[in-house]
Structure formats: structure tokens, C-alpha cells
Amino acid sequence: MSNDMSLKGIKSVLFVCMGNICxxxxxxxxxxxxxxxxxLSLFIDSAGTLGAHAKERPDHRSLKAGEARGYSFDGIKARKLTVADFDKFDLILAMDDDNLVNMNNVSPKALQYKNQLFLNFATELEEQQVPDPYYGGAKGFDYVLDLIEAASDGLISQIK
Structure with a gap:
């Protein structure tokens, strides 16, 4: 699914990173x-390509940065990406190239068209990947939110 393809029929979106905590x-x-x-009435979820943090709440630094901007993390718990996710979701968005490769390794070949980089929708940004803020400082979590907000706005404008 390339960016020039219409996303108007999208009903569900899955966001994917490595541990599903940041x-x-x-x-x-x-x-x-x-x-x-x-x-928009959409089914929205997230998952990780690794299951090491399954059932954990998001990283406290992600919560702090996101809640400071008014976002709610209610009900969000880490889980591992499953093969069933590729049937269940219309669009599956990776945070970076490594996770896109891991997704494509799990995904049935016929459904790989659903897999894309999330920042493909942030057309005004040079950045193509959302960097993992886990080992960095608080600024990294704010930068991740800046990128996510830009890509979210772009994606919503395409779905509408």
C-alpha cells in the first residue's frame, strides 16, 4: 500500500515497534x-516484534511525555505482534526499518502490502524512522512525540 493509494476504507491501524513500551x-x-x-471511528492498537515486555504498561518516560501533551494511555499494555494481526488490521505501521523487516518476516506474503513505515505519512519531515528513545534522555521521548504527531496528522488527512 503506497501513499498514493487511497486509505479512505481504513477501519483499523496497528502501530509496531520492538518492545511495545515506548x-x-x-x-x-x-x-x-x-x-x-x-x-473517525477506527480500531487502533499497538504491538511489539519482541514479546519481552508483554502485559507491561508503557515506559514511564513515554507516559510522562505523552500525558504532558494531553494524551491518555488508558488500557494500553504491551503485547507481541501475531500472525493474526495481519488479517485483523487494515494498516500496520512500523516505527523503523528493522521492525518493518521483522513484520514482513511474520506477515503472510499476500498481506505484506499492509506493512509500511509510519513516517511515510509525515511528508514534511526528512526523518524516515522514529528513533528508539529507550536508552536516551527525556528529550528523546519528546522528539518521538513530535514525529508521531506529524505522521498521525498526515495519516488522518489521508484516511479522511
Whole structure:
């Protein structure tokens, strides 16, 4: 699914990073908020390509940065990406190239058209990947939110 393809029929979006505790739950929270503001009724979730943090709440630094901007992380818990996700979701968005490769390794070949980089929708940005803020300082979490907000706005404008 390239960016020039219509996304108007999209009903569900899955955000994917590695551990599902920083980037993808932030994307889920931001996109859920922005979609609701625009009156879009979508099923929105997040998952990780690794299951090491399954059932954990998002990283406290992601929560702090996101909540400071008014985003709710209610009900968000880490889980591992499954093969069933590729049937269940219309659009599956990776935070970076490594996770896109991992997604394509799990995804049935016939459904790989659903897999894309999230920042493909942030057309005004040079950045193509959402960097993992886990090992950095607080500024990294704010930068991740800046990227996610830009890509969320771009994606919503294409779905509308």
C-alpha cells in the first residue's frame, strides 16, 4: 500500500515497534486522540516484534511525555505482534526499518502490502524512522512525540 493509494476504507491501524513500551504505545495514544478529535471511528492498537515486555504498561518516560501533551494511555499494555494481526488490521505501521523487516518476516506474503513505515505519512519531515528513545534522555521521548504527531496528522488527512 503506497501513499498514493487511497486509505479512505481504513477501519483499523496497528502501530509496531520492538518492545511495545515506548514508540508504538505513544503512537497508539496520539493517533487515538487525534482520530477521535476528527470524528473517525477506527480500531487502533499497538504491538511489539519482541514479546519481552508483554502485559507491561508503557515506559514511564513515554507516559510522562505523552500525558504532558494531553494524551491518555488508558488500557494500553504491551503485547507481541501475531500472525493474526495481519488479517485483523487494515494498516500496520512500523516505527523503523528493522521492525518493518521483522513484520514482513511474520506477515503472510499476500498481506505484506499492509506493512509500511509510519513516517511515510509525515511528508514534511526528512526523518524516515522514529528513533528508539529507550536508552536516551527525556528529550528523546519528546522528539518521538513530535514525529508521531506529524505522521498521525498526515495519516488522518489521508484516511479522511
Amino acid at each position: 514508540r508504538s504505545p505513544s503512537a497508539e495514544a496520539v493517533f487515538r486522540h487525534k482520530a477521535k478529535e476528527q470524528g
